[in-house]
Amino acid sequence: MIKRSRLFGNQTRVTFCLPRDAPAGTVSVVGSFNGWEPGRHELVARRDGTRTVTVRLPPGSHRFRYLATGGIWLDDESADRVDEQGSLLLL
Structure with a gap:
């Protein structure tokens, strides 16, 4: 699930959300916004x-x-x- 909120200055706060145990282990969101660098935006258990x-x-x-x-x-x-290139957000 993805949640979005508009911020001051044209930015958008995007929250990426997955179930705690599926998939098992550590999960990072990687993409064009972080140079596809694993570990930079690791999901944290809530x-x-x-x-x-x-x-x-x-x-x-x-x-x-x-x-x-x-x-x-x-x-x-x-x-x-x-699509075949992955997920796409349009902000």
Whole structure:
């Protein structure tokens, strides 16, 4: 799931959210906004049974995927579009 909130100055706060245990292990959101660098935006377990990470993004299109332990790549069906290149956010 993806939550968005507009911020002052044309930025958008985007919260990426997955269930706590699916997939198992560490999960990072990697994408065009962080140089596809694993570990930079790692999802953190929350008391409500989810894992989340929040980033501030400028207007435009942003590609991303989730990378889980063991090299497992996942897309987010709640993105604006999902195709062979992964998930896409249009802000």
